[in-house]
Amino acid sequence: MSLQTPDHHEAHGPGLGGRLNWLRAAVLGANDGVVSTAGLVVGVAGATDARGTLLTAGLAGLLAGSMSMAAGEYVSVSTQRDSERAALALEKCELATEPQAELVELTELLEGKGLSRQLAQEVAEQLTEHDALRAHAEVELGIDPDDLTNPWQAAGASFLAFTAGALLPLLAIVLPGAGQRLWITVVAVLAALALCGWSSARLGAAPAGRAIGRNMAGGALAMGVTYAAGALLGAAGV
Numbered sequence: 128m129s130l131q132t133p134d135h136h137e138a139h140g141p142g143l144g145g146r147l148n149w150l151r152a153a154v155l156g157a158n159d160g161v162v163s164t165a166g167l168v169v170g171v172a173g174a175t176d177a178r179g180t181l182l183t184a185g186l187a188g189l190l191a192g193s194m195s196m197a198a199g200e201y202v203s204v205s206t207q208r209d210s211e212r213a214a215l216a217l218e219k220c221e222l223a224t225e226p227q228a229e230l231v232e233l234t235e236l237l238e239g240k241g242l243s244r245q246l247a248q249e250v251a252e253q254l255t256e257h258d259a260l261r262a263h264a265e266v267e268l269g270i271d272p273d274d275l276t277n278p279w280q281a282a283g284a285s286f287l288a289f290t291a292g293a294l295l296p297l298l299a300i301v302l303p304g305a306g307q308r309l310w311i312t313v314v315a316v317l318a319a320l321a322l323c324g325w326s327s328a329r330l331g332a333a334p335a336g337r338a339i340g341r342n343m344a345g346g347a348l349a350m351g352v353t354y355a356a357g358a359l360l361g362a363a364g365v
């Protein structure tokens with residue numbers, strides 16, 4: 128919130144909260160890539176040891192997952208941006224047609240944030256004089272009109288985060304020799320999940336131990352279930 132900033136242009140860069148959100152989303156995306164690709168390749172490894180098959184399955188999983196993440200992110204951010212634009216347009220219209228009511232509204236909102244009646248009135252008047260739309264966008268809607276999230280950027284970030292995570296189990300299952308690949312993959316995946324759990328706990332200022340445990344348990348479960356399914360199908364000669 129740039130209420131106290133004398134020059135509002137200084138407040139335009141992504142703030143600490145924004146950066147933390149991006150970082151948290153990146154960790155979650157990478158975690159997703161690790162778990163889903165690990166489950167996929169370990170499942171296929173339960174049925175076959177052929178490197179070409181493992182590579183094909185893992186690569187297809189990586190691409191399908193990263194594009195699905197990117198598309199989902201694009202759609203959700205676009206929708207959010209559309210509704211933010213609509214809210215801004217409505218606000219602009221209200222400011223033009225009933226400026227007095229809008230000034231009262233802004234005053235009350237500022238009062239609700241803890242300012243005294245008189246100070247709220249003064250602040251509201253000055254903000255309205257300076258840039259009424261920005262003041263209403265920030266105080267009333269909680270958005271920065273110059274900094275709406277770009278859906279392409281969000282989609283690209285999701286794509287990269289998922290791909291980075293997915294590469295780990297893919298390489299771990301494909302590169303080692305036949306007798307080694309399974310345990311190397313399991314160990315690498317559990318280590319990566321411990322790291323992801325630790326980072327996301329630290330970013331959210333939550334206790335790390337439980338986050339690490341839950342994250343590793345989720346990945347172990349995914350690999351266990353798909354391995355069992357793959358082994359059953361492999362044994363049945365499917």
Ligand SMILES: [Zn+2]
Pocket residue numbers: 218221229232233263267
């Ligand atoms: Zn308003």
